Amino acid sequence: MRILWILLGLLGVAAVALGAYGSHGAAFADARAQAVFDTALSYHFAHLPALGLAALIGSLAPAAGRRAGIAAALFLAGMALFCGALYLKSLGLAEITNPLAPTGGFLLMAGWLALAWAGMGCRARR
Numbered sequence: 001m002r003i004l005w006i007l008l009g010l011l012g013v014a015a016v017a018l019g020a021y022g023s024h025g026a027a028f029a030d031a032r033a034q035a036v037f038d039t040a041l042s043y044h045f046a047h048l049p050a051l052g053l054a055a056l057i058g059s060l061a062p063a064a065g066r067r068a069g070i071a072a073a074l075f076l077a078g079m080a081l082f083c084g085a086l087y088l089k090s091l092g093l094a095e096i097t098n099p100l101a102p103t104g105g106f107l108l109m110a111g112w113l114a115l116a117w118a119g120m121g122c123r124a125r126r
Helices: 002-025 031-060 062-090 097-120
Strands: none
Touching: 002 031, 002 062, 031 062, 031 097, 062 097
16 A cells, blocks of 8 residues: 555645646647646546545555555546546647546546445444
């Protein structure tokens, strides 16, 4: 889980840096490109706590560690594909969003389901 905590910190820094870039430095082609960037950024930020929960479950409940790792992997892949495709599209760097963004969105949804599954693997303390 150590690597997951490190990734969480790095992805958090990246989200803040991308937000600053989008607000102050990016030259978007139009308002639609700005909206696509903002969508990517909001999903990026929204899934950081989920990744943190997966890391926390994996750290505190070893019995659910494998499940938490699966949830984390799904969140990481989903963020990379969904957010990454939208970031690239908004900056005019790629037109590859059709297969990547929907796949990433599916992986994010699967990550939430896997997080619930990981939570079900936690034992109540008595």
